[in-house]
Amino acid sequence: MSKKNKNNKRFIIFLIILLSYSHVYSQNGIRDFSVSASYSYTNVGKMFLFPNSTSVILKESNVPFHDIFSYAGEVRYKISESILIGLRVEFIKKTELGRNLTDPRFIVDDGFEVIPVELSGYYYLPFSTDDFKFFMGGGFGYYLGKHVRNFGDARLIKVKQKFAYGIQVLVGADYMITDYFSSRFEMRFRDPEVVVTSRYSKEIVNYNGQLYKVDLSDFDTRININGVTFTLGFAFNFDLPF
Numbered sequence: 001m002s003k004k005n006k007n008n009k010r011f012i013i014f015l016i017i018l019l020s021y022s023h024v025y026s027q028n029g030i031r032d033f034s035v036s037a038s039y040s041y042t043n044v045g046k047m048f049l050f051p052n053s054t055s056v057i058l059k060e061s062n063v064p065f066h067d068i069f070s071y072a073g074e075v076r077y078k079i080s081e082s083i084l085i086g087l088r089v090e091f092i093k094k095t096e097l098g099r100n101l102t103d104p105r106f107i108v109d110d111g112f113e114v115i116p117v118e119l120s121g122y123y124y125l126p127f128s129t130d131d132f133k134f135f136m137g138g139g140f141g142y143y144l145g146k147h148v149r150n151f152g153d154a155r156l157i158k159v160k161q162k163f164a165y166g167i168q169v170l171v172g173a174d175y176m177i178t179d180y181f182s183s184r185f186e187m188r189f190r191d192p193e194v195v196v197t198s199r200y201s202k203e204i205v206n207y208n209g210q211l212y213k214v215d216l217s218d219f220d221t222r223i224n225i226n227g228v229t230f231t232l233g234f235a236f237n238f239d240l241p242f
Contacts, residue, residue: 030084030124030133031237034076036184038233042068045094047112047147048222049101051195063101065111068094068225072233076122084122086137091115092225095148106207109150112223114194117142118168131176138169145194147221151214152207159197159218166192172231180238186231194223 046062053059072090079085095111120139128134143164149156168190174182199218204211 030078030081031180032078032239034074034084034086034235034237036074036076036233036235038072038074038184038186038231040070040072040090040188040229040231042070042092042225042227042229044068044227045112045223045225047110048224051220051222062224063098063110065094065096068092068227072231082124084124086120086122086139088118088120089115090118093148095150100151106151109148111148112145112194112221113148114143114145114192114223114225116190116192117144120168120170133174133176133182134171135173136169136171138167141166141168141190141192143192143194145196145223147196147198147223149198151200152205152212154200154202154205154214156198157201159199161194161196164192164194166190174235180236182235182237184231184233184235186229186233188229188231190229191224191226196221196223 043066045065045068047065048059048062050058050061070090070092072088074086074088076084076086092114093111095109097107097109100106100108100110118139118141120137122135122137125134125136143166145161145164146158147156168188170186170188172184172186174184176182197218197220199216200214203213203216205214
């Protein structure tokens with residue numbers, strides 16, 4: 001069984017458990033809507049520069065990225081006393097200055113941008129209190145991404161990307177500062193993978209006052225953010241006026 005099929009099976013089991021227990025507890029004090037802004041930390045990600053190589057060693061060789069920071073916004077809507085659905089959009093960008101692996105003579109600013117768009121379901125747990133609302137959740141995500149590289153006065157242009165989707169699960173808690181404002185902590189597990197096709201924006205590059213010719217052919221990059229994501233944010237919670 002492939003890794004993606006295993007993840008899908010685990011997510012289906014998670015949904016069955018969530019739905020099976022959703023009727024057990026009616027959580028009071030959860031308002032109709034929640035709008036939040038948050039800041040996240042992901043411990044690790046990888047970028048594969050030769051994803052189409054016939055060599056297994058080259059295909060699996062990667063550039064690791066650590067300490068990835070991002071920010072996100074989310075809207076949640078209550079569909080029952082203990083279950084909410086939410087739409088979350090996040091912006092992730094990470095670049096590092098280092099030697100170009102395809103041509104070690106040059107130092108480049110290399111990295112990626114990824115925008116996860118995730119639809120999730122949330123279940124508020126029975127041991128929640130008036131002050132602390134504990135929840136678990138999971139859902140599906142669509143991921144937009146691009147390879148970012150600044151080489152002299154040239155950059156990369158995104159040509160296309162393969163359809164990228166995945167699943168994610170999380171646990172978290174809201175601390176109710178007031179009846180309408182809360183602080184939110186989450187720990188999220190996901191494994192988004194994006195394959196993008198790029199090319200250089202110009203053929204003649206000015207690098208440290210010297211001119212170099214680069215190949216304008218398209219090339220693929222595989223971006224994988226497979227670390228654990230920790231999120232801290234604030235939410236405004238409110239009811240419909242009617």
